Each structure stands twice: as structure tokens, then as C-alpha cells.
Amino acid sequence: MEKSEIVQSAKSIEKQAITEFSNAPSSRDLYDLKVKYLGKQGALSMLMRELGKLGAGDRPAVGQMFNEVKNRLEDAYARRETELKTQEVNAAIEREKLDLTLPGPKIASGAAHPISLVISQIVEILGRIGYSVRQGPLIESDRHNFTALNIPEDHPSRDLQDTFYIDDRHVLRTHTSPVQVRTMENEKPPLRILAPGSVFRCDSDASHSPNFHQIEGLLIDQKVSMADLRGTISYFVDEFFGPGLKKRFRPSFFPFTEPSAEVDCSCPICRGKGCRMCKQSGWIEIGGSGLVNPKVIQACGLNPDEWQGFAFGFGVERMAIIKYAVDDIRLFSENDLRFLEQFQ
Numbered sequence: 001m002e003k004s005e006i007v008q009s010a011k012s013i014e015k016q017a018i019t020e021f022s023n024a025p026s027s028r029d030l031y032d033l034k035v036k037y038l039g040k041q042g043a044l045s046m047l048m049r050e051l052g053k054l055g056a057g058d059r060p061a062v063g064q065m066f067n068e069v070k071n072r073l074e075d076a077y078a079r080r081e082t083e084l085k086t087q088e089v090n091a092a093i094e095r096e097k098l099d100l101t102l103p104g105p106k107i108a109s110g111a112a113h114p115i116s117l118v119i120s121q122i123v124e125i126l127g128r129i130g131y132s133v134r135q136g137p138l139i140e141s142d143r144h145n146f147t148a149l150n151i152p153e154d155h156p157s158r159d160l161q162d163t164f165y166i167d168d169r170h171v172l173r174t175h176t177s178p179v180q181v182r183t184m185e186n187e188k189p190p191l192r193i194l195a196p197g198s199v200f201r202c203d204s205d206a207s208h209s210p211n212f213h214q215i216e217g218l219l220i221d222q223k224v225s226m227a228d229l230r231g232t233i234s235y236f237v238d239e240f241f242g243p244g245l246k247k248r249f250r251p252s253f254f255p256f257t258e259p260s261a262e263v264d265c266s267c268p269i270c271r272g273k274g275c276r277m278c279k280q281s282g283w284i285e286i287g288g289s290g291l292v293n294p295k296v297i298q299a300c301g302l303n304p305d306e307w308q309g310f311a312f313g314f315g316v317e318r319m320a321i322i323k324y325a326v327d328d329i330r331l332f333s334e335n336d337l338r339f340l341e342q343f344q
């Protein structure tokens with residue numbers, strides 16, 4: 001190549017490179033262009049090889065020209081690089097910008113099941129007057145569930161239709177009263193205990209579930225009367241449902257209490273006027289109660305001349321139904337979130 005041709009080529013490479021640099025859409029593309037024009041195998045380097053073929057007199061000036069072209073291209077590259085990098089950083093900032101005013105994702109929080117809620121409220125209310133919680137097994141011996149509670153062999157509640165038998169000496173407990181027996185057998189009176197938990201009976205419809213919950217109360221002391229029982233239950237009903245509900249003790253029968261009374265309170269939904277919840281009677285039954293039968297005290301190894309007591313057993317689902325106006329007992333075991341979320 002002639003000197004003039006080399007100079008001409010260098011100029012056109014410079015011109016083309018500068019155009020392409022300024023059109024490069026990204027710093028990545030720009031870098032590729034740097035390799036294309038300024039790299040070891042790049043257009044400028046290839047042309048510089050022609051330098052060796054020139055006469056010694058021409059070389060310094062042409063070499064000088066190459067240096068200048070190279071410097072200008074490097075400047076152009078650096079300027080465009082700064083420009084593109086700035087654009088790219090700004091775009092990234094824009095893209096990653098956090099709008100702190102946007103509502104956050106909804107965090108689903110759990111809540112206590114209404115049955116647990118009712119149990120913990122009862123435990124708290126009666127805890128204030130000295131009651132503490134005891135537990136017993138769900139699979140009970142025939143003795144704890146029936147015999148020690150003065151339920152004779154031929155009593156209807158032993159009927160196969162009501163009781164789930166595990167074998168001929170074990171049942172799924174049909175009530176929480178066996179915890180009375182276990183506590184009297186193992187602890188020294190005076191006693192004030194609560195036993196909440198699952199119980200089982202062969203029964204299933206809108207108001208009966210084969211697995212439901214009771215909370216048992218037992219007080220053992222000296223000189224205990226029906227008045228003590230009434231006072232305790234009245235206190236409890238007022239605290240749990242709010243004051244102003246009437247309470248009614250209806251004579252009843254349980255083998256393990258004597259005398260026995262069914263506890264009713266005036267329907268908290270209609271306040272006694274009559275509604276669907278109370279089947280128009282104005283009263284809702286919450287459970288059984290009575291003075292502990294001396295035969296039970298004796299069967300548990302205590303002297304009935306020294307110790308008396310009262311006991312009560314309330315249905316937890318019933319209390320929840322009344323308190324939260326729930327119309328089907330099955331809702332408590334179906335785990336439908338639309339139902340459960342209302343108790344958050």
C-alpha cells in the first residue's frame with residue numbers, strides 16, 4: 001500500500017469506528033466494537049502492519065498518524081462508555097425502585113380454633129378463683145369411665161350405641177368425669193380442678209358430633225353445699241357470657257352426683273324471649289352438675305365423712321354455639337377457613 005492509501009484507510013476506519021461507537025446500544029456492544037477496531041486483530045492493527053512496507057522516511061509520520069487515530073478512538077470509546085454506563089445504571093435504579101407506599105403482600109396469620117378459644121377463656125375465668133387444669137387419657141378404663149363413677153353395669157350410658165369400645169375393658173372416654181376419679185385417686189384434697197378435652201359418643205347430626213369437647217370442674221373440700229356450686233356457676237356464667245343472663249338449676253340425675261342439676265341459662269341470643277337457637281324455650285342447657293356422690297368419693301379412696309365436693313361438666317361446643325351464634329356443630333370439625341377466620 002502507498003502512504004496515501006494507508007492514511008486514507010486509517011481515516012475511513014476512524015470515521016466508521018466513531019459512528020459505530022456512538023450508535024452502540026449497550027456497553028456490551030461497545031466493548032465488541034473496541035475489539036473490532038482497536039483489538040490486536042482489529043482493523044487498525046491490521047492496517048498498521050502496512051507500516052513495515054513503507055520506506056524509512058515515511059514511517060515516522062505515518063506512525064505518528066496511527067498513534068493520533070488510536071488516541072482519538074480511545075477517547076471516543078471512553079466517552080461513549082461513560083455515557084452508556086450512566087444510562088444503564090439509571091435504568092437499573094429505575095427498574096429496581098421500591099415503592100414503599102404500595103400495600104404489602106397479605107400475611108395469613110393463624111388463630112386459635114373457637115373450641116380452644118372457649119376452653120382457654122373458661123380456664124382463665126375459673127383460674128381466677130383457684131382452679132387449675134388436669135388431663136386424662138382419651139382411651140379410658142371401664143373403671144375410670146364408669147364403675148368408679150357409680151355407673152352400674154346395666155346403665156344405659158354403657159350401651160353400645162353410645163360408647164365406642166376399644167376392648168371389653170377399655171372405651172373412648174364418653175365424658176371428662178373420669179378425670180375426677182384420677183385426680184381424687186392421686187392428689188390430696190382440698191382440690192379445685194378443671195379437665196377440658198375431647199370425648200366420644202356414637203352420635204352424629206346437626207347438633208351431635210361423635211367427637212366433642214367437655215370441660216369438667218371438680219371441687220373437693222370440707223362442708224361443701226349446693227349453694228357453693230350455684231355461686232361458682234353463676235360467677236362463671238356471668239364472666240363468660242356477660243352479666244345479666246338468668247341461670248336455672250333443673251333437678252336431674254347422674255349416678256356420680258347427688259343431688260344433681262342440669263344448668264340452663266337464659267338464651268343469650270334472644271335474652272329469654274324465644275328463638276331458633278333455644279327452640280323457643282328461652283333457655284339453653286350448658287351441662288350437668290351436682291354434689292359429688294359419696295360413693296364416688298369412697299371409690300376414689302377418700303373418706304366421704306371428711307370430704308365433700310361438687311362437680312360440673314359443660315359442653316364446650318354448646319358454649320361456643322351460644323357465645324358465637326353458630327348453628328351447626330359440624331362447623332367446628334370441618335376446618336372450613338371461611339368459618340375459622342371469623343375468630344381471628
Ligand code: PHE
Nearest residue numbers: 175177288289290311312313
Ligand atoms: N359427665 C356428665 C355428662 O357427660 C356431666 C356431668 C359432670 C354431670 C359432672 C354432673 C357432674 O353428661
